[in-house]
Amino acid sequence: MMSPPIVVQVVVDKPLAQGFDYVWDAEKLGSDPEIGQLVEVPFGRSKLVGLIIKVSTHSVYEIDKLRNVLQIAPLPPLDGSILRLTNFASQYYIHGLGETVIPAIPQMWKKPSNWKKIDEQQHLPEEKRGKQKKSTELVDVDGFIQEEQLNEAQKKALKQLCIGGAQQKFSVSLLHGQTGSGKTAVFLNWLQSILRDENSQALILVPEINLTPQLERRVRAYFPNKRMVVLHSGVSEKKRGIAWQEAVIGKAQIVLGTRLAALTPMPNLRAIVVDEEHDASYKQQDGIRYSARDLAVWRAHDTKIPILLSSATPSLETWMAAKAGRYQSLRLDQRAQGASLPKVHLVNTRDPQNQFSPGDLDKPPKLSLSKPLVRAINTSLQSQKQCLVLINRRGYSPVLSCSACSWLSKCPQCSSYTVMHKAGALGRNPTLSCHHCGLVKPVPTHCPDCGNADLKGLGQGTQKLEDSVEQAWPNARVLRIDTDSSRKGKGAEPLFQEIHEGNVDIVVGTQMIAKGHDFQNIGMVAVLDADSRLFSQDFRAAERLFAQLVQVAGRAGRNGKEGERGGEIYIETQFPESAVYQYLLRHDVDGFLSHIAVDREEAKLPPFSYQGLVYAEAKSLEKAIGFLISLKRRVMARGHMGQGVRVYDPVPRSMVKVAGVARAQLVVESDDRKQLQEVLDAINLDLREISQGRISKGGKDSKEGQVRWLIERDPISI
Numbered sequence: 001m002m003s004p005p006i007v008v009q010v011v012v013d014k015p016l017a018q019g020f021d022y023v024w025d026a027e028k029l030g031s032d033p034e035i036g037q038l039v040e041v042p043f044g045r046s047k048l049v050g051l052i053i054k055v056s057t058h059s060v061y062e063i064d065k066l067r068n069v070l071q072i073a074p075l076p077p078l079d080g081s082i083l084r085l086t087n088f089a090s091q092y093y094i095h096g097l098g099e100t101v102i103p104a105i106p107q108m109w110k111k112p113s114n115w116k117k118i119d120e121q122q123h124l125p126e127e128k129r130g131k132q133k134k135s136t137e138l139v140d141v142d143g144f145i146q147e148e149q150l151n152e153a154q155k156k157a158l159k160q161l162c163i164g165g166a167q168q169k170f171s172v173s174l175l176h177g178q179t180g181s182g183k184t185a186v187f188l189n190w191l192q193s194i195l196r197d198e199n200s201q202a203l204i205l206v207p208e209i210n211l212t213p214q215l216e217r218r219v220r221a222y223f224p225n226k227r228m229v230v231l232h233s234g235v236s237e238k239k240r241g242i243a244w245q246e247a248v249i250g251k252a253q254i255v256l257g258t259r260l261a262a263l264t265p266m267p268n269l270r271a272i273v274v275d276e277e278h279d280a281s282y283k284q285q286d287g288i289r290y291s292a293r294d295l296a297v298w299r300a301h302d303t304k305i306p307i308l309l310s311s312a313t314p315s316l317e318t319w320m321a322a323k324a325g326r327y328q329s330l331r332l333d334q335r336a337q338g339a340s341l342p343k344v345h346l347v348n349t350r351d352p353q354n355q356f357s358p359g360d361l362d363k364p365p366k367l368s369l370s371k372p373l374v375r376a377i378n379t380s381l382q383s384q385k386q387c388l389v390l391i392n393r394r395g396y397s398p399v400l401s402c403s404a405c406s407w408l409s410k411c412p413q414c415s416s417y418t419v420m421h422k423a424g425a426l427g428r429n430p431t432l433s434c435h436h437c438g439l440v441k442p443v444p445t446h447c448p449d450c451g452n453a454d455l456k457g458l459g460q461g462t463q464k465l466e467d468s469v470e471q472a473w474p475n476a477r478v479l480r481i482d483t484d485s486s487r488k489g490k491g492a493e494p495l496f497q498e499i500h501e502g503n504v505d506i507v508v509g510t511q512m513i514a515k516g517h518d519f520q521n522i523g524m525v526a527v528l529d530a531d532s533r534l535f536s537q538d539f540r541a542a543e544r545l546f547a548q549l550v551q552v553a554g555r556a557g558r559n560g561k562e563g564e565r566g567g568e569i570y571i572e573t574q575f576p577e578s579a580v581y582q583y584l585l586r587h588d589v590d591g592f593l594s595h596i597a598v599d600r601e602e603a604k605l606p607p608f609s610y611q612g613l614v615y616a617e618a619k620s621l622e623k624a625i626g627f628l629i630s631l632k633r634r635v636m637a638r639g640h641m642g643q644g645v646r647v648y649d650p651v652p653r654s655m656v657k658v659a660g661v662a663r664a665q666l667v668v669e670s671d672d673r674k675q676l677q678e679v680l681d682a683i684n685l686d687l688r689e690i691s692q693g694r695i696s697k698g699g700k701d702s703k704e705g706q707v708r709w710l711i712e713r714d715p716i717s718i
Contacts, residue, residue, distance in 0.1 A: 181335055514552040
């Protein structure tokens with residue numbers, strides 16, 4: 001009697017909701033199939049890597065018309081918990097399961113041509129696998145603080161964490177501590193108790209690549225004998241592939257990484273830490289728009305393990321959950337070594353007394369800083385302290401302008417301006433670059449409109465500020481840290497190391513220098529052009545600015561001892577009376593969060609409501625808007641709008657055009673999370689009916705034309 005065929009359902013990285021059936025030839029493949037296996041399958045005229053999500057003996061299609069699975073990856077099946085996590089993420093964020101799980105797999109494992117080599121390597125004896133340097137030899141270890149060295153507040157927080165961790169059940173704790181209060185020492189001591197079991201694993205998430213080297217050194221100091229791997233996009237393809245494999249098989253006990261690491265399979269996961277949990281970088285902004293922090297909380301709940309969220313400036317959502325008692329609240333209200341918090345100075349740039357006059361003898365040449373800032377830098381340098389100057393704009397000048405005809409350096413492909421970069425930043429000669437579409441072109445020698453040769457840069461970025469600071473303080477060692485400077489060499493880490501080693505007097509940089517770094521000799525911090533982030537169409541703008549200012553202020557005076565002054569921060573602003581600055585003067589994070597909570601509740605904005613966005617992109621704005629208007633009409637006509645659901649009129653996005661594509665959005669809002677999910681699911685089904693993948697089927701002659709669309713849950717900017 002002939003045995004029934006084995007049929008497996010496989011998902012691939014395509015914008016399609018369904019999986020695809022394939023025949024499993026057990027004799028050819030050498031084993032029976034298992035859910036969670038990574039396989040290579042034929043797909044159309046190509047071959048793709050996919051994941052098995054179902055095994056059966058029948059298909060809705062004729063068996064003889066199904067194609068065969070080609071080969072199996074030399075990996076154990078992904079564990080059930082990661083499959084549940086990716087399935088939840090797929091449903092909640094309204095994305096196909098394949099395009100949720102496959103992008104989280106390192107590139108090395110998405111190339112089946114590597115699989116045979118990997119398999120052969122794995123079967124070699126240990127001594128024949130080639131030289132493998134221990135990662136502990138590559139990184140200096142420092143920063144180990146034993147439990148006995150913690151202050152009383154740290155010991156209290158650690159004790160509460162250990163009680164929860166010992167129970168091995170789901171719990172969420174918010175470690176809310178001032179900058180420099182020793183939050184890292186607390187959670188690393190906590191993880192020591194978790195990782196005593198040789199089989200246990202821990203996941204540590206950080207928001208940005210630049211924060212991983214410093215934390216990696218700290219972790220190695222605490223866990224010299226534990227296998228730790230680092231996962232982020234800056235790691236080489238091979239190294240990341242091996243690190244991911246070690247996490248999958250349980251060999252790596254500690255996984256440190258950015259948001260993508262939240263989807264790493266870890267069969268023995270026992271604890272999760274999300275450092276700087278408030279950071280917007282945890283929200284993916286392309287592909288599936290997931291929040292790594294939120295998925296980490298869901299994962300902890302699903303696997304019944306504790307999770308710790310750490311921040312000096314918690315997000316409003318997390319802070320409110322702690323206030324309501326859903327999260328355990330742990331406080332560190334003093335700096336670890338007892339120094340005071342930095343003193344905040346608001347420099348009103350509308351006040352003439354704060355500005356230099358043309359005849360002032362002490363006015364630095366070509367430097368557009370206020371008097372108080374210049375004096376503070378002088379004082380800091382005289383006391384041999386380092387200065388940090390933050391301006392959130394890279395490049396030389398934001399706009400190039402013609403004084404004769406008012407021509408501006410607009411990007412031909414975007415609704416923005418090209419930024420002037422000086423020679424050596426993006427090329428040998430000065431260039432104009434669009435920070436949205438990536439266009440780079442030479443700086444014109446004359447105005448394209450009128451031929452005038454007198455072109456001037458308007459405003460300043462990090463490069464121009466660096467030049468003017470070097471002229472004003474010729475004896476000071478000046479270092480610029482931004483995306484452009486960190487592209488060279490080994491990234492930003494060598495630049496940060498220069499600061500740690502005291503080889504720099506004045507640091508000029510973007511938000512890269514604002515958070516997480518434990519600089520020991522910063523005496524003074526200056527923030528320029530903070531008001532540009534104060535007023536925005538995004539209702540979260542004030543919250544983000546406040547968090548950034550608290551974080552950058554926290555870089556000052558971190559090594560101060562008991563009773564010592566904790567450094568100073570100077571903020572240039574035209575609106576010193578703004579709530580952001582007034583609460584910052586008092587270092588009152590709770591007061592500020594209470595203030596914006598009242599505003600949000602009155603306006604029925606998150607977290608007092610739930611939002612989704614439908615994006616549309618087309619060759620013209622009229623087509624994108626028209627597509628969303630038609631969608632709104634259909635959804636309303638089908639009766640999907642329940643009570644408490646609001647669908648607003650389509651509007652252009654804040655950056656209307658990027659890379660020649662016009663963009664619009666439709667906001668869907670609800671007072672109930674479940675109700676919003678139902679509406680967005682209905683919208684997804686509606687759009688799937690008229691689309692191939694996520695591109696509408698409308699032809700060139702149709703009213704709407706071809707439109708690319710996407711649905712986003714819980715957007716962080718509107």
